[in-house]
Amino acid sequence: MTDSNRTGFGNTAARLLTIGGLISAVASAFAWTAGWLDPTRLTPQRLIDQVEHNIGVHAGYRRAHAKGMCVTGYFEGNGQASAYSRASVFTAERIPVLGRFATANGNPHSTDDSVPVRSLALRFDLPDGQQWRTAMNAIAVAPFATPQTFYDQAVASRPDPATGKPDPAVMQAFFDAHPDTLPFRTWIKSFTPSSSWANGTYNGLDAFRLLNAQGNSQAVRWSMVSELPYAPLADTDKTDPDFLHRDLQRRLNQGELRFHLILTLAAASDPTNNATLAWPAERQQIDAGTLVLQQAISQDEGACRDVNYDPTILPDGIATSDDPLLGARSAVYSESFNRRTFENASASTSTRP
Amino acid sequence: MKSPATHYFHPLARSLHWSMAVLIIAMLFIGVGMVASVSPHHAWLVALHKPLGIALLGLAMLRLIVRLTHSTPPLPTDLPGWQKLAAKLSHYLLYVLMFAQPLVGWAMLSAGGYPIMLGSSLQLPPLLAQNIQSYALLRPTHTWLAYLFFATILVHAAAGLFHGLIRRDGVFTSMTGSRH
Numbered sequence: 001m002t003d004s005n006r007t008g009f010g011n012t013a014a015r016l017l018t019i020g021g022l023i024s025a026v027a028s029a030f031a032w033t034a035g036w037l038d039p040t041r042l043t044p045q046r047l048i049d050q051v052e053h054n055i056g057v058h059a060g061y062r063r064a065h066a067k068g069m070c071v072t073g074y075f076e077g078n079g080q081a082s083a084y085s086r087a088s089v090f091t092a093e094r095i096p097v098l099g100r101f102a103t104a105n106g107n108p109h110s111t112d113d114s115v116p117v118r119s120l121a122l123r124f125d126l127p128d129g130q131q132w133r134t135a136m137n138a139i140a141v142a143p144f145a146t147p148q149t150f151y152d153q154a155v156a157s158r159p160d161p162a163t164g165k166p167d168p169a170v171m172q173a174f175f176d177a178h179p180d181t182l183p184f185r186t187w188i189k190s191f192t193p194s195s196s197w198a199n200g201t202y203n204g205l206d207a208f209r210l211l212n213a214q215g216n217s218q219a220v221r222w223s224m225v226s227e228l229p230y231a232p233l234a235d236t237d238k239t240d241p242d243f244l245h246r247d248l249q250r251r252l253n254q255g256e257l258r259f260h261l262i263l264t265l266a267a268a269s270d271p272t273n274n275a276t277l278a279w280p281a282e283r284q285q286i287d288a289g290t291l292v293l294q295q296a297i298s299q300d301e302g303a304c305r306d307v308n309y310d311p312t313i314l315p316d317g318i319a320t321s322d323d324p325l326l327g328a329r330s331a332v333y334s335e336s337f338n339r340r341t342f343e344n345a346s347a348s349t350s351t352r353p
Numbered sequence: 354m355k356s357p358a359t360h361y362f363h364p365l366a367r368s369l370h371w372s373m374a375v376l377i378i379a380m381l382f383i384g385v386g387m388v389a390s391v392s393p394h395h396a397w398l399v400a401l402h403k404p405l406g407i408a409l410l411g412l413a414m415l416r417l418i419v420r421l422t423h424s425t426p427p428l429p430t431d432l433p434g435w436q437k438l439a440a441k442l443s444h445y446l447l448y449v450l451m452f453a454q455p456l457v458g459w460a461m462l463s464a465g466g467y468p469i470m471l472g473s474s475l476q477l478p479p480l481l482a483q484n485i486q487s488y489a490l491l492r493p494t495h496t497w498l499a500y501l502f503f504a505t506i507l508v509h510a511a512a513g514l515f516h517g518l519i520r521r522d523g524v525f526t527s528m529t530g531s532r533h
């Protein structure tokens with residue numbers, strides 16, 4: 001530095017540096033918050049990227065549970081849950097429902113028996129304009145407790161280019177490192193999927209909270225239970241790659257399908273932050289109302305295509321719990337919804353109203 | 354209606370400026386943070402983002418009224434013309450963004466078919482009908498306007514600090530209200 005820099009000019013330079021430093025500090029903090037500076041942070045974008053890396057990009061389709069069918073009908077509460085929740089969905093009133101049955105495969109061109117897990121997602125349109133959206137699986141416990149395990153599983157199950165299948169050694173290492181996968185792996189060994197979407201039991205798995213008029217909170221999990229008895233999937237069913245779709249259409253042509261919304265109330269000792277752990281079977285259950293499904297429409301034409309069944313979209317009287325899957329699902333479903341909806345918007349300017 | 358010119362912005366304009374500055378910058382951080390997070394923070398950040406964004410829309414309306422009904426201190430006469438123009442245009446842009454950003458947020462949720470909940474029971478009506486073409490336009494717009502907003506604020510704050518620390522010409526103090 002020259003002498004003149006120490007006087008007025010040096011002072012000015014220091015102040016300019018201060019301004020530049022302040023501005024770049026704020027800009028860096030912004031970039032850090034957005035996850036741009038840390039390529040290892042698990043973000044919804046990276047999670048979906050990994051899923052796409054494994055199964056390819058099927059433009060316009062959900063990145064998970066890609067193959068399914070829209071259903072419409074209504075839900076009628078019976079007031080039995082109203083002591084626990086002030087949500088109007090539980091009063092004895094008919095509420096329109098837009099639902100979607102699916103298989104948990106991210107490939108929309110897979111066969112209906114490709115994975116054992118089926119799902120039912122529902123949107124209840126409450127009279128006051130509020131909504132309740134829930135996405136349930138026909139399994140007893142969640143396969144993982146955290147989004148990190150989901151992601152690590154996606155990385156581990158990346159198909160080996162030589163065999164087209166996941167490397168068993170890599171999978172075993174993944175299982176060993178993630179004990180939260182154990183309850184599901186143990187359960188699924190003795191599980192045979194049902195023969196139809198219509199005779200399944202669909203579980204919300206994650207814990208939520210019911211809030212009543214007094215503001216009391218009760219931890220809850222819920223299920224949609226078919227009135228039809230469970231029947232195991234037979235080998236003959238599998239000859240048709242779309243047997244679930246055809247079966248559902250046939251049944252609905254003949255008449256309505258009815259399910260019961262069963263609420264399971266937690267005791268104080270039951271975990272709400274780990275969806276892989278079942279609650280004891282003797283917990284109090286409430287039959288809160290009946291779901292009546294009347295019509296099925298292909299997912300390419302039905303309104304369910306453009307719905308994000310984000311499980312954190314809840315009406316007044318139902319709230320999220322401390323289950324770490326809930327925030328993760330909300331973030332990830334939004335990213336999946338954005339990608340597929342942008343794809344559909346650019347592909348189908350003319351084909352859909 | 355306009356009061357005579359002074360060296361300072363009206364106290365109401367000053368408190369609106371600084372409280373909104375804090376809230377808007379917080380909203381930009383909350384926004385980019387929540388969409389990049391799968392942690393349990395995601396849910397409550399989204400639950401905060403929507404009501405705060407709508408509150409800022411209300412504050413922007415109030416601020417516009419204050420601005421139109423009160424005179425503003427003149428910029429220093431020795432300030433180069435291009436800087437005066439830049440100041441004027443950037444303030445216009447900031448006003449446009451203060452309205453556009455929350456309106457786009459509201460509209461994009463409407464087009465995406467989402468209920469617009471500001472709390473457990475407070476709900477806004479949709480601004481437009483569900484439509485995936487509109488959603489595909491509005492959702493990225495919310496992102497790009499946010500980046501433009503952030504960049505404009507950085508330049509604006511740098512200019513403000515330049516006046517306050519280097520020119521020391523009373524422009525900075527016109528917004529802080531202090532005498533030195």
Ligand code: HEM
Pocket residue numbers: 047061062063064065068100101102119120121135136137142146147150203204205206275307308309325328329332333336337340
């Ligand atoms: C962090 C864990 C999870 C991740 C990352 C994940 C990921 C996804 C993704 C990307 C979709 C597609 C969303 C869309 O485009 O609309 C989806 C759909 C779905 N998920 Fe998950 N999921 C997770 C946990 C769960 C759990 C615990 C359940 C069970 C209750 C579940 C049930 C469903 C169902 C039923 C659907 C289909 C919804 C529909 O038909 O639109 N997911 N999931």
Ligand code: HEM
Pocket residue numbers: 366370373374375377378420426428440444445447448451506509510511513514524525526527528
């Ligand atoms: C979200 C952030 C901000 C927004 C939206 C914003 C917006 C504005 C607007 C619109 C004006 C014109 C006066 C008015 O109508 O209120 C203004 C003036 C001013 N702002 Fe900000 N501002 C922000 C942040 C900042 C920050 C961080 C600084 C700190 C250096 C700052 C310093 C100033 C100064 C010194 C003026 C007076 C300029 C003049 O007299 O022309 N602003 N701001």
Ligand code: HEM
Pocket residue numbers: 334335338377380381382383384385388402403404405406407409451454455456458459462469492495496499500502
């Ligand atoms: C001053 C007001 C607002 C600012 C500065 C702001 C800023 C942001 C930013 C930076 C993001 C992240 C965008 C991205 O990285 O893709 C975002 C996302 C979001 N904003 Fe805003 N926002 C504002 C108002 C609103 C309002 C009023 C609403 C709705 C009522 C809203 C709803 C949302 C939602 C739902 C997302 C996440 C969308 C997704 O998951 O795809 N915002 N916002």
